[in-house]
Amino acid sequence: MHSVPSPTFEASDYEMAAGTRRALHLLAGKWSVEVLYLLANGTRRYSEVLYEVGEISKKTLTQTLRTLERAGLVTRRAYPEVPPRVEYSLTSLGWSATGLLMSLYEWSEEHLVDGAPARPPHLRAVPDQGA
C-alpha cells in the first residue's frame, strides 16, 4: 500500500523525547508551578506556602515540596525552635527550572488563547486600523 519509510526517528530522538518527558513530568506535577513561582518571591515557611498557594491540601503540599526537594529544586531548612520553624527556598537549579517555566508562560501568552486552540496567524483578529 505504501512504501516503508526509512526510520529517520533514531535512537537519539527517543532519548531526547525521554529526557524531555522527565523534565515535563517533574515540572508539570500538580502545584509544582505555583510553588516554584511562589518561592521565586522569596523564602517561605511551610505555613506561608500553604496559605499563599491557596486551594492546596496539606498532604498535597507536603508531597509537592518533597518531590521538588528530592529533585534538588527546593531546599528545606528546619530551625530547632518551639514551635518548629521550617523554611523553603529555591536552589539555583530551582531558579533555572523557574526560568524555563517562565519561557513556557511567555510562549503561552503569545500563542495560546485561554486554553482554547490558538488561532493560526492568518485567522487572528486584525486590529482595527481606525477610520
Place this chain on the structure above:
Amino acid sequence: MHSVPSPTFEASDYEMAAGTRRALHLLAGKWSVEVLYLLANGTRRYSEVLYEVGEISKKTLTQTLRTLERAGLVTRRAYPEVPPRVEYSLTSLGWSATGLLMSLYEWSEEHLVDGAPARPPHLRAVPDQGA
C-alpha cells in the same frame, strides 16, 4: 500560632501559573513530544508518523495530531489521490514549541538523572582526579 503572611502571591502570579500550565498541558500530552520531534525531521505522511513513532495506536496518534493541529503547531495537508495521501508538518509555532521542548531536554540532561532525583551539587560524584 503563626502570623498570617502578607499575600505576596498576587493575582498576576496565579495568571502566570495558569498560562504556564496551558503550555505544559499542551506539550506534555501523551506522545506530543515524540510527534513534534519526529516532524522536526521533516514532513511526514500519516503512515510514516505511525511507523516511526512506534508503539502508538492509530486512535491515539489521530487524537495527538488533531490536538496539535488545533493548537496550530502542526499543519495537515490532504492530497486528492488514490489512495489518499495526508501529510503533516510543523508550523512556525510548532517549531517554537519544539525549541522550548529542546530547552527542557537540555536542562533535563544537565540536571536530572534518569528520572531519579537529581543529586544536589554537593553530593555529585567528583570525577577522579587521577593518580
